[in-house]
Amino acid sequence: xxxxxxxxxxxxxxxxxxxxxxxxxxxxxxxxxxxxxxxxxxxxxxxxxxxxxxxxxxxxxxxxxxxxxxxxxxxxxxxxxxxxxxxxxxxxxxxxxxxxxxxxxxxxxxxxxxxxxxxxxxxxxxxxxxxxxxxxxxxxxxxxxxxxxxxxxxxxxxxxxxxxxxxxxxxxxxxxxxxxxxxxxxxxxxxxxxxxxxxxxxxxxxxxxxxxxxxxxxxxxxxxxxxxxxxxxxxxxxxxxxxxxxxxxxxxxxxxxxxxxxxxxxxxxxxxxxxxxxxxxxxxxxxxxxxxxxxxxxxxxxxxxxxxxxxxxxxxxxxxxxxxxxxxxxxxxxxxxxxxxxxxxxxxxxxxxxxxxxxxxxxxxxxxxxxxxxxxxxxxxxxxxxxxxxxxxxxxxxxxxxxxxxxxxxxxxxxxxxxxxxxxxxxxxxxxxxxxxxxxxxxxxxxxxxx
Amino acid sequence: xxxxxxxxxxxxxxxxxxxxxxxxxxxxxxxxxxxxxxxxxxxxxxxxxxxxxxxxxxxxxxxxxxxxxxxxxxxxxxxxxxxxxxxxxxxxxxxxxxxxxxxxxxxxxxxxxxxxxxxxxxxxxxxxxxxxxxxxxxxxxxxxxxxxxxxxxxxxxxxxxxxxxxxxxxxxxxxxxxxxxxxxxxxxxxxxxxxxxxxxxxxxxxxxxxxxxxxxxxxxxxxxxxxxxxxxxxxxxxxxxxxxxxxxxxxxxxxxxxxxxxxxxxxxxxxxxxxxxxxxxxxxxxxxxxxxxxxxxxxxxxxxxxxxxxxxxxxxxxxxxxxxxxxxxxxxxxxxxxxxxxxxxxxxxxxxxxxxxxxxxxxxxxxxxxxxxxxxxxxxxxxxxxxxxxxxxxxxxxxxxxxxxxxxxxxxxxxxxxxxxxxxxxxxxxxxxxxxxxxxxxxxxxxxxx
Numbered sequence: 001x002x003x004x005x006x007x008x009x010x011x012x013x014x015x016x017x018x019x020x021x022x023x024x025x026x027x028x029x030x031x032x033x034x035x036x037x038x039x040x041x042x043x044x045x046x047x048x049x050x051x052x053x054x055x056x057x058x059x060x061x062x063x064x065x066x067x068x069x070x071x072x073x074x075x076x077x078x079x080x081x082x083x084x085x086x087x088x089x090x091x092x093x094x095x096x097x098x099x100x101x102x103x104x105x106x107x108x109x110x111x112x113x114x115x116x117x118x119x120x121x122x123x124x125x126x127x128x129x130x131x132x133x134x135x136x137x138x139x140x141x142x143x144x145x146x147x148x149x150x151x152x153x154x155x156x157x158x159x160x161x162x163x164x165x166x167x168x169x170x171x172x173x174x175x176x177x178x179x180x181x182x183x184x185x186x187x188x189x190x191x192x193x194x195x196x197x198x199x200x201x202x203x204x205x206x207x208x209x210x211x212x213x214x215x216x217x218x219x220x221x222x223x224x225x226x227x228x229x230x231x232x233x234x235x236x237x238x239x240x241x242x243x244x245x246x247x248x249x250x251x252x253x254x255x256x257x258x259x260x261x262x263x264x265x266x267x268x269x270x271x272x273x274x275x276x277x278x279x280x281x282x283x284x285x286x287x288x289x290x291x292x293x294x295x296x297x298x299x300x301x302x303x304x305x306x307x308x309x310x311x312x313x314x315x316x317x318x319x320x321x322x323x324x325x326x327x328x329x330x331x332x333x334x335x336x337x338x339x340x341x342x343x344x345x346x347x348x349x350x351x352x353x354x355x356x357x358x359x360x361x362x363x364x365x366x367x368x369x370x371x372x373x374x375x376x377x378x379x380x381x382x383x384x385x386x387x388x389x390x391x392x393x394x395x396x397x398x399x400x401x402x403x404x405x406x407x408x409x410x411x412x413x414x415x416x417x418x419x420x421x422x423x424x425x426x427x428x429x430x431x432x433x434x435x436x437x438x439x440x441x442x443x444x445x446x447x448x449x450x451x
Numbered sequence: 452x453x454x455x456x457x458x459x460x461x462x463x464x465x466x467x468x469x470x471x472x473x474x475x476x477x478x479x480x481x482x483x484x485x486x487x488x489x490x491x492x493x494x495x496x497x498x499x500x501x502x503x504x505x506x507x508x509x510x511x512x513x514x515x516x517x518x519x520x521x522x523x524x525x526x527x528x529x530x531x532x533x534x535x536x537x538x539x540x541x542x543x544x545x546x547x548x549x550x551x552x553x554x555x556x557x558x559x560x561x562x563x564x565x566x567x568x569x570x571x572x573x574x575x576x577x578x579x580x581x582x583x584x585x586x587x588x589x590x591x592x593x594x595x596x597x598x599x600x601x602x603x604x605x606x607x608x609x610x611x612x613x614x615x616x617x618x619x620x621x622x623x624x625x626x627x628x629x630x631x632x633x634x635x636x637x638x639x640x641x642x643x644x645x646x647x648x649x650x651x652x653x654x655x656x657x658x659x660x661x662x663x664x665x666x667x668x669x670x671x672x673x674x675x676x677x678x679x680x681x682x683x684x685x686x687x688x689x690x691x692x693x694x695x696x697x698x699x700x701x702x703x704x705x706x707x708x709x710x711x712x713x714x715x716x717x718x719x720x721x722x723x724x725x726x727x728x729x730x731x732x733x734x735x736x737x738x739x740x741x742x743x744x745x746x747x748x749x750x751x752x753x754x755x756x757x758x759x760x761x762x763x764x765x766x767x768x769x770x771x772x773x774x775x776x777x778x779x780x781x782x783x784x785x786x787x788x789x790x791x792x793x794x795x796x797x798x799x800x801x802x803x804x805x806x807x808x809x810x811x812x813x814x815x816x817x818x819x820x821x822x823x824x825x826x827x828x829x830x831x832x833x834x835x836x837x838x839x840x841x842x843x844x845x846x847x848x849x850x851x852x853x854x855x856x857x858x859x860x861x862x863x864x865x866x867x868x869x870x871x872x873x874x875x876x877x878x879x880x881x882x883x884x885x886x887x888x889x890x891x892x893x894x895x896x897x898x899x900x901x
Contacts, residue, residue, distance in 0.1 A: 417891050
């Protein structure tokens with residue numbers, strides 16, 4: 001595997017992020033940089049990589065800076081990404097800690113919206129300070145996601161929670177909804193922070209650190225909404241072409257994504273349904289116990305037994321409540337996130353296809369047009385690089401994503417199973433103690449009757 | 452255990468049949484005229500070893516149910532279920548049982564038997580029949596009378612009914628009951644020949660008495676109160692239990708969907724595939740385990756239902772007391788009024804209104820001979836009335852005594868049975884929890900291997 005990667009590296013003009021040390025972003029930079037100083041980190045953390053490829057300079061062609069098409073990402077060489085996977089999974093080396101909390105409602109004459117407090121703690125050099133506190137609203141998250149997708153069209157960007165949830169939502173801002181969203185936003189930012197490439201994205205840094213007005217002015221740079229919409233339309237049209245020439249491995253990937261998407265959606269529905277059924281079961285059980293108490297009021301001999309049964313039922317109700325909250329905290333958000341991820345993946349696939357389609361159309365043009373053959377050939381050369389980068393980035397990120405998915409799903413379901421075991425154990429203990437106390441009474445009575 | 456002062460024809464005089472038999476609701480074998488100490492709860496297998504008095508023991512079982520078609524009284528085709536009743540006598544010495552009688556009865560015949568017993572043993576809390584139509588059903592259970600599960604549960608209920616009668620010290624000796632078990636053809640005619648329907652108290656009379664009675668025995672009033680409460684609380688309980696069962700069913704069954712989806716998903720996974728697949732299997736096991744669990748619980752519901760219906764039987768005894776008491780009060784009142792009339796005639800004062808008195812006033816005095824004649828008649832009536840009052844009083848007191856004895860017997864039976872039912876409910880819950888722990892432990896193992 002590694003050998004393959006090295007070979008493709010040689011062909012590709014991809015550069016590990018940041019190329020030469022100390023190069024500054026901004027003016028004069030021949031290539032758009034989206035991952036600032038990962039090279040620094042790389043050199044520090046990893047013991048190898050005297051590999052020349054890492055220092056290979058990316059093409060200086062300005063045409064690739066065309067703002068009206070998806071900018072070529074600054075690809076991290078797959079090799080360095082593997083290494084960075086190692087780094088990212090080691091919690092001791094984590095140097096960016098983000099929390100999302102304290103939702104607050106803001107009312108203006110035009111609208112009402114919620115902001116969330118974001119606290120960032122970091123030891124990274126490129127951050128001006130080691131602690132930041134900002135307030136962001138959902139729109140800001142959307143903006144960030146858009147910028148990330150733009151900069152890295154074939155990386156798997158973490159999903160955002162939905163804008164609204166149609167079912168059963170009367171108030172847009174009820175507490176459960178806000179809390180669920182807050183947790184999902186927290187997850188979103190942390191996933192970005194854990195991602196070997198995305199974590200160094202400039203817009204991400206701005207998002208975490210800039211004050212409100214700074215953010216607004218920063219947002220105004222870059223392609224406007226209209227141009228991005230235009231991109232989307234063209235993307236859909238041209239991605240169809242890209243499907244035709246899709247390499248085998250991406251066919252497989254696409255197949256996986258399609259089936260995975262189906263299945264995870266079903267699992268999401270099933271899990272939501274279980275939650276609903278358990279809730280309704282709890283509601284009925286709450287009514288059930290008190291009837292035994294009511295009955296005990298008319299009885300003499302049976303009073304104790306009836307009261308014991310009632311108390312067992314109550315204890316089981318409490319255990320059920322715990323089971324339900326476990327489900328809603330551990331399983332449901334994870335499954336739902338992967339539902340959103342599966343949509344993301346389809347988008348990533350489309351973007352990859354679209355990049356490929358650009359190449360294919362130019363190649364087609366070359367075979368038919370005689371004019372400007374030189375220009376076309378040059379363009380094709382660049383596009384070939386672009387496709388290569390995109391594919392490699394996706395492949396690497398795909399492996400990483402699958403690994404994470406497996407871990408997340410595994411632990412979510414294991415937790416659910418654990419929760420259920422615990423539930424049944426609690427109920428068992430309750431009923432067994434009733435049985436024991438009844439048998440004890442029996443023995444007492446029996447011994448009393450003995451003459 | 453006192454015998455009711457009843458027509459000896461009703462009762463079989465030679466060796467009473469001592470029934471054995473374990474019903475699903477834990478019936479104890481009754482002991483006839485034995486003292487309290489010989490009563491045993493628990494397994495019906497020959498707990499009668501002290502009972503050397505009786506030579507034979509019998510076992511009754513309703514062993515089969517069959518769908519039949521036939522013509523009813525209006526000569527229309529109908530479908531009904533017939534139940535096979537088998538009676539076995541158990542030899543005391545070796546415990547072997549021999550089939551002595553076997554016949555088929557339908558539900559309406561059971562009803563006839565019970566109605567007969569209600570009329571002839573008004574002081575007894577007569578065991579109730581299982582429900583005619585399925586009630587308190589949760590959605591999965593069919594409310595159809597022809598549904599095999601319902602028929603099965605009814606079969607058990609009918610067997611229980613017969614066993615309750617057979618183990619009742621007084622009811623077990625009834626001839627009609629004996630014939631019910633042994634005489635297939637002609638039994639209905641035999642019952643009807645007793646003209647018991649005519650002897651039944653009219654509902655209207657009973658209602659009237661309930662409202663008008665002045666001095667019923669306080670214990671019966673309390674008992675009526677209790678039976679109302681019992682009925683209300685058990686119906687409520689059964690209703691909510693049915694809803695809880697419904698919900699529980701939903702929870703379990705939805706998990707079954709995981710099984711299918713996991714299996715399909717496992718096809719595209721390399722490392723996770725096996726874990727997913729086997730976890731899915733356990734989800735299926737979990738989902739299907741609810742069927743047995745709820746079937747067991749249905750049995751618990753049946754035990755409660757029996758006592759729900761027993762509440763009505765209690766009320767019937769109370770009603771009879773009120774009727775007798777009212778009758779007594781009316782008779783006493785009538786006697787008092789006649790005595791007064793007589794006194795007035797004798798002394799010449801007219802305080803009470805009588806038609807004769809009125810007409811005499813209007814149309815002239817009656818002769819002293821006429822007056823004497825009237826006094827004579829009244830004195831005879833008063834005598835009769837006093838005799839009647841005495842016997843009614845005696846009857847009433849006998850009734851109260853016997854009824855109360857049976858009620859005490861019933862109370863103990865009820866406490867025993869219901870306690871056992873509640874404990875068995877706990878046992879069911881324990882079993883359900885153990886199953887749950889096992890399935891989820893297995894599932895967890897599969898998940899952790901993914």
